[in-house]
Amino acid sequence: MRNRLYVLDLGRMQMARSSFFGDLAEDDPGKNDFVEFPISAYLIEGPDGRILYDAGCHPDAMKADGRWSESFQSQFPWSPGPDGEACHLPNRLEQMGLGPDDIKHVVLSHMHSDHAGCVEFFRKSEVIVHRQEYDAALESYKRRDIDCSYTWRDTEQWIKQDMNWRFVENHETELSLTEQVTLLNWGAGHAAGMLGLDLSLHETGHIILASDAIFTLERYDEALDCSHHAQQYPIPSIWAYMGEN
Ligand SMILES: [Fe+2]
Numbered sequence: 001m002r003n004r005l006y007v008l009d010l011g012r013m014q015m016a017r018s019s020f021f022g023d024l025a026e027d028d029p030g031k032n033d034f035v036e037f038p039i040s041a042y043l044i045e046g047p048d049g050r051i052l053y054d055a056g057c058h059p060d061a062m063k064a065d066g067r068w069s070e071s072f073q074s075q076f077p078w079s080p081g082p083d084g085e086a087c088h089l090p091n092r093l094e095q096m097g098l099g100p101d102d103i104k105h106v107v108l109s110h111m112h113s114d115h116a117g118c119v120e121f122f123r124k125s126e127v128i129v130h131r132q133e134y135d136a137a138l139e140s141y142k143r144r145d146i147d148c149s150y151t152w153r154d155t156e157q158w159i160k161q162d163m164n165w166r167f168v169e170n171h172e173t174e175l176s177l178t179e180q181v182t183l184l185n186w187g188a189g190h191a192a193g194m195l196g197l198d199l200s201l202h203e204t205g206h207i208i209l210a211s212d213a214i215f216t217l218e219r220y221d222e223a224l225d226c227s228h229h230a231q232q233y234p235i236p237s238i239w240a241y242m243g244e245n
Contacts, residue, residue, distance in 0.1 A: 002202045003046040003180050006096070010039040010056035011087040013078045013114055020215060039078065039114050041089060042209055043096075044199055048178035049104030052125070053197050053209050058117035058154055059088040067153045068113060069146040078114065089118040100125065105177060109211030110191035111137045113151040120157045124164070128177075130185065130193025131167040149191075168195060186213055 018024050018031040025031075042053040057078050058067045066073070080087045086095065093099060100121040108116050108129045116137075119127055137150040141159070146152045168175065168185050175183040177197075184196035190212045197209040 001045075001047045003044055003199060005199065005201060005207065006043040006045070008041040008043060008056075008089070008092045009081050009087055010041055010089055010092065011078055011080045012036050013039050013057075013076060015076050037215075039087075041092070042197075043093075043103075044181060044197075046178055046180060050098070050102060051105045051107060051177065051181060051197075052103045052122075053107045054109050054115045054211060055106060055118040055122070056089045057114050058120075058151070059085070059090070061113065061117060061151070067117070067151055069152075072113070072147050072151075075147075076113070090121055107177075107183065107195055107197060108133070109196065109209075109213070110194050111155075112149040112191060112212070113154065115211065117151065117154055119163070120154070120161055122163075123161065126164050126166050128166045128168060128183065128195070130187075130195055131169050132188065133191055133193030133195075134165070134167060136192035168193070184208070189213060190215075 014034040014036045016031065017033050017035050018028070020035045020037070039056055040054070041056050044051040044053070061067045062073055062078055068076075068078075085091060090100065093102075101124045103122055103125045106119060106122045106125045106127045108119060108127065110116075111129060111133050116129075137155050138159075140148040140150040141152055141155040144152065168183065170185070170187065173185050175185070177183050180200040182198040184198055186194040186196055188194070194211070194213050196211065196213060198206060199209070200206050
C-alpha cells in the first residue's frame with residue numbers, strides 16, 4: 001500500500017489584511033479589508049496507519065455563545081464552504097467512511113483556533129504537538145484570555161479529557177513518523193512551536209505541509225522580518241530557518 005494524501009476542505013476564514021500580511025504600511029488604505037483564505041486539514045493514508053495533519057475549527061466555533069468569543073468571531077469569521085456543515089472535520093471523515101478512532105496520529109501544526117478546534121474528538125489517536133506550543137496554549141488559558149488565537153473553551157475541553165499527547169521537544173528537529181513521513185520541527189515563528197510534515201508520494205515525490213508557517217507565495221519567496229516574534233519566543237523561527245536554506 002502506498003501513501004495517499006487527501007486535502008480536506010474545512011471551510012473559509014477571513015481576517016484583516018494587516019493581520020494576514022504583517023508587514024503592511026501603517027497608511028496602507030486596504031489594511032482593514034478582509035482577506036478570505038481556506039481552512040484545510042490533510043489526511044495521509046499509508047501502510048503504517050492514517051495520519052491527520054491539523055484539526056480545523058470546532059463545529060460550535062461561530063455560534064451564539066459558541067467556542068469563540070463574540071469579538072473573535074467578528075475579527076476572524078469562519079464560514080462553511082459550498083457544502084455547508086459537511087466542512088466540519090468529523091463530517092469530512094464520515095464522508096470517507098472514517099471516524100476519529102481510525103486515525104493513528106494527529107499532528108497539530110500549531111494550536112490556533114482554526115487548527116486545533118476538533119482535536120478533542122481524537123481520544124484514541126496519538127496527538128503530536130510542539131511542547132512550547134502546548135505550553136503557550138495553557139498559559140493563555142491560565143490568563144483567561146478569551147480573545148487569544150488559542151481558543152479558551154477548546155483548551156478547557158482537552159484539559160478535561162484524557163488526551164494521548166506526544167510532545168516534540170526543541171532539540172528534536174526531525175522525527176520519523178513512518179517510513180515515508182517525517183515530522184519537521186520549525187520551532188517558534190507564526191506561533192510558539194510550529195510542526196510541518198515531509199511526506200513522500202509515489203507519483204508526486206516529496207511534499208512539505210507547512211500550514212501557517214507559509215501563508216502565501218510571497219512569504220515563501222521573501223524572508224519576513226520576524227524579530228518581534230523572536231523577542232516573544234527566544235528560539236529560531238521558521239522564517240529564519242528558511243532564510244538559511
Ligand atoms: Fe495560525
